[in-house]
Amino acid sequence: METTTARDTDLASALVQTMHRLQDVHAETSRPLGLTPQQAHLLCVLIAGPLGMTELSRILSIERSSLTSMVDRLERRTLVTRIPSPTDRRACQIELTPEGLSLAHDAHNAVVDRINTLTANLPASTRQTLATALQSII
Amino acid sequence: METTTARDTDLASALVQTMHRLQDVHAETSRPLGLTPQQAHLLCVLIAGPLGMTELSRILSIERSSLTSMVDRLERRTLVTRIPSPTDRRACQIELTPEGLSLAHDAHNAVVDRINTLTANLPASTRQTLATALQSII
DNA sequence: TCTAACTAGTTGTAGCACGAATCATTCGAA
DNA sequence: TTCGAATGATTCGTGCTACAACTAGTTAGA
Numbered sequence: 177m178e179t180t181t182a183r184d185t186d187l188a189s190a191l192v193q194t195m196h197r198l199q200d201v202h203a204e205t206s207r208p209l210g211l212t213p214q215q216a217h218l219l220c221v222l223i224a225g226p227l228g229m230t231e232l233s234r235i236l237s238i239e240r241s242s243l244t245s246m247v248d249r250l251e252r253r254t255l256v257t258r259i260p261s262p263t264d265r266r267a268c269q270i271e272l273t274p275e276g277l278s279l280a281h282d283a284h285n286a287v288v289d290r291i292n293t294l295t296a297n298l299p300a301s302t303r304q305t306l307a308t309a310l311q312s313i314i
Numbered sequence: 315m316e317t318t319t320a321r322d323t324d325l326a327s328a329l330v331q332t333m334h335r336l337q338d339v340h341a342e343t344s345r346p347l348g349l350t351p352q353q354a355h356l357l358c359v360l361i362a363g364p365l366g367m368t369e370l371s372r373i374l375s376i377e378r379s380s381l382t383s384m385v386d387r388l389e390r391r392t393l394v395t396r397i398p399s400p401t402d403r404r405a406c407q408i409e410l411t412p413e414g415l416s417l418a419h420d421a422h423n424a425v426v427d428r429i430n431t432l433t434a435n436l437p438a439s440t441r442q443t444l445a446t447a448l449q450s451i452i
Numbered sequence: 453t454c455t456a457a458c459t460a461g462t463t464g465t466a467g468c469a470c471g472a473a474t475c476a477t478t479c480g481a482a
Numbered sequence: 483t484t485c486g487a488a489t490g491a492t493t494c495g496t497g498c499t500a501c502a503a504c505t506a507g508t509t510a511g512a
Contacts, residue, residue: 352498352499353498376499377500377501379500379501379502380499380500383498383500387497387498402508403509404507405508
């Protein structure tokens, strides 16, 4: 029982520390691009395609009221655009501009590259186990 | 080569998604205690013992100017205290009050419990591999 | 002694995040 | 068909986070 408890604490602790480490990495890779981590996250989510405000707020786990001002700032920089929905005059879709798409790819590649260098020393089998295990957590 | 590249992207992507998921968990467990995730992090770091401002800012990866106002707010709530150093009249040590220590433990336990439920389905061997691999990343 | 390096704090600005309230639109049921 | 409820987005007010540039005090070493 004691060993199990110890292992649990170790794993949870390792996950928390990893989270903080990756937050730092995320911030460090976003900043040189002139983006906050939250802005980079938003842009990367939109790579897959335009989304409505409500859906976007759900994916990002933030309130819609927070999202409004974030989109305002990004729209001011012409990184995204609000496209009115043809079927619902209340709704709008948030879409990346070409400039925003390019920046989103840059941000995505930067963080993936950084993380790959962090995990470069792990053997292939461990990488596989890790990826599968993390997928199941999400 | 293609398979290796695919695996790399998968692992990095899984790590990023895990980070966001854990950020949400961290926020959700801190909030009921009246703490922001950053405040919870600060309190938990101090469980190990008092720290100076510079050391604390290094551990939390934030600027000292950000830390000053954070400590101000926590000190106002009597969760931490600034203890002037006996040997160095410039410096001060940030220490948890009994109330702060209790809250720090609550915050720590809450997040560890939540993460343990998330990882409860993983077999012991995977847990071990995971913990070791993540340790090497940090 | 006196200066260079260090430590802490201050100020100003921008961004993040939430809740409550608001407005327009859409949908559904009487 | 029409009125009330639900939905999508925004606005407002408040508090927290984060940074850069700056001030001021302290210590240690030349």
